Structure formats: structure tokens, C-alpha cells
Amino acid sequence: MSAVSREAIRVNGREEPLSAASVAEFLAGRGIAAGTLGVAVALNGAVVPRRRWPETPLQPGDSLEIVRPIQGG
Amino acid sequence: MSQTDTLTIAGRSLGSRLFLGTAGYPNQQVMLDALAASGSELVTLAIRRISLDGYSESLVDVLARATGGRAAGPVGLLPNTAGCMTAKEAVLTAQLSREALDTPWIKLEVIGDRELLYPDVEELLRATEELVNDGFVVLPYCNDDPVTCRKLADLGAAAVMPLGAFIGSGMGIRNPHAIETICARSPVPVVLDAGIGTASDAALAMELGCAAVLLNTAVSKARDPVRMAAAMRDAVNAGRAAHLAGRMPMRAHAEPSSPQMGLIGG
Numbered sequence: 336m337s338a339v340s341r342e343a344i345r346v347n348g349r350e351e352p353l354s355a356a357s358v359a360e361f362l363a364g365r366g367i368a369a370g371t372l373g374v375a376v377a378l379n380g381a382v383v384p385r386r387r388w389p390e391t392p393l394q395p396g397d398s399l400e401i402v403r404p405i406q407g408g
Numbered sequence: 409m410s411q412t413d414t415l416t417i418a419g420r421s422l423g424s425r426l427f428l429g430t431a432g433y434p435n436q437q438v439m440l441d442a443l444a445a446s447g448s449e450l451v452t453l454a455i456r457r458i459s460l461d462g463y464s465e466s467l468v469d470v471l472a473r474a475t476g477g478r479a480a481g482p483v484g485l486l487p488n489t490a491g492c493m494t495a496k497e498a499v500l501t502a503q504l505s506r507e508a509l510d511t512p513w514i515k516l517e518v519i520g521d522r523e524l525l526y527p528d529v530e531e532l533l534r535a536t537e538e539l540v541n542d543g544f545v546v547l548p549y550c551n552d553d554p555v556t557c558r559k560l561a562d563l564g565a566a567a568v569m570p571l572g573a574f575i576g577s578g579m580g581i582r583n584p585h586a587i588e589t590i591c592a593r594s595p596v597p598v599v600l601d602a603g604i605g606t607a608s609d610a611a612l613a614m615e616l617g618c619a620a621v622l623l624n625t626a627v628s629k630a631r632d633p634v635r636m637a638a639a640m641r642d643a644v645n646a647g648r649a650a651h652l653a654g655r656m657p658m659r660a661h662a663e664p665s666s667p668q669m670g671l672i673g674g
Contacts, residue, residue: 346460347457347458347460348457365460367458372466372468372508372510373466373468373469373508373509374458374508375455375504375505375507375508376504376507377500377503377504380500382500382503382504382507384507385507400457400504401457401458401460402455402456402457402458402501402504402508403455403456403458403466403508404453404454404455404466404467404468404485404487404505404508404509405453405454405455405456405467406429406430406431406432406433406439406453406454406467407429407430407431407452407453407454407455407487407488407490408429408430408431408432408452408454408488408490408575408576408624408625
């Protein structure tokens, strides 16, 4: 992860500029409202429960995984 | 089929012994129609990174809308950890699925080879132990190996799901004796997972003593998925009934069905 610059985060494996202060703010910017069911978030390898999205800050170098259920066998 | 022949896993009663996958159908409506025709009350889903380019209706909403009015209630969800190659990845995927879907049920897949999709037993056992301790209802996809199945049950798996053949191969049940042995010994329900190609495979699984069958490609890639879903429903019911009825003993020689006395002539 040495390639991650000081003001960037990784979102679903892709580096991008850090543009939100919290997980909730980041998701809102992508059209995912606070408390949306069917979406789950992990920050640096640990699940962030939905109710804690607003109070969970994002910092440079963080790695965010945002997932949802899709068709599967 | 008797009304009382319900399958119970981790306290949940299931009226259908067919679990259906939701992937690979020609389109969403065919998937929903196949689900209805199958009578299944439990469907599998995968957990994947969301597309951040645009937000579309979630599969969960689609399923809830399509099945909410059924007598059996909305279809149950069995998220999977498909594609995970380590216990660590599988545990995080399970935790994300629990958060996304609000269910502790997980079809645990930890594969050791991306081409064969064969289970990695060591990682599977480790992930099962961790997830059971974390309160999950763990249904592991595993080898058709009685020892591995016993270890998984000992760790607290709610069911074991041995493969009949490679995932998506449609090769049927390659080692029926192993499946029968697992069924005879398992303290938890045995669900035949992977390998089913057509209705007779599903019936055989049930005749061997499986509590249920999980399949996907056999229906989604059939020429007529909806008709195959109905065939699978019937096959599972027939195989289950045959298992309960108890088959006749096999003989190496003929045994006449009709009485031998009173033949004309002679």
C-alpha cells in the first residue's frame, strides 16, 4: 500500500482522492442513503455496522469495501 | 408427501427440500418464474463489490416483492462466500453478508483452486469454527468425505453440504456410496451441493438419504429453466418419498412377481 498517497483512500480496490469525512458522507455522495438495507461496508478489513456509518471517520490511506448481494449459486 | 415431513435447520422449518441458486438465468423474470416453479423456500446469493457508477434495484428487493405474498412467506436467503480462498476472506464476506442481509445464515465456500472450485478443507474447518463462534448458522460446501463432514458437524456446522461433482459440471453424483455413508453417519442434515445435472440426480441424492439438494446451473442453464425447476421439485419429492418408503433389496437373479401356481397347460 506504499503507493497510496497521503490524501487518497482505496474504494473497492481502486485508489481515489479522499473527498468525504465519514463513511456515511462518502456513501451519500454515491447515492447510497444512510441506513440502506442490502449494502454493507468494511473499513480496513472490519465491518462497520450501518448505525455507525455517520460517526466513522475516513482518513488518508483507509481501505473501504462496499458490497451488496447479487445473483449467486 | 406428508405435511409433517419438514426439514428443520437451526430452528427454521423448510417445507421444500430444494435450495435454488439465483445465478446464470437468461433474465430476471425467468429466474423468478423458476423459483416459483421449484417451490424452493431458500435461495443462494453472492456478495460482491457494489458498482458505484449507478444504483439499481437490489436483488433482495426483487425477491421480497416476488415472494412476499406466498403462503410460505418471503423466500429465505442463503448468502454465500463463493470465490473466497482463505478463511480470513470468507469470514469477512460472511460478516458483510450478515450486515447487508440481516441473516446469520451463510453458505460457506472456501475454495483451494480457482479452476476446480474444490474446497480447501483446512481453511474451511478454520472458517467454520470462527463463524460458529461468531454466532453464524454455517452451511459449509465440502468434499464428499465422511471424515471432513464429521469434523464440520463437530465444530457446530448447522448442516454439511458435500459436493456430488465439480461445481457447475452437471456430472451428477460421482460417488454415491460416499454420499450415502455421510448421510447414514451425519448428526446434522446433509445437503447435496454441486454437480446435479438433471432430475434423476436430484432424486438419487434424496434416495441416498440427503435432507435436501442445492442446485443452480442444472436449472438456470436448462433449455427451459422453468420446466426444469418443476422437474427438480418433483424429483426431490419423489426421491425423498422413496427414501422414506425404503427400497426393495437388490437380487442378482430373477424373482417372479406373479404366482407360480395355477399355470395353464402341463
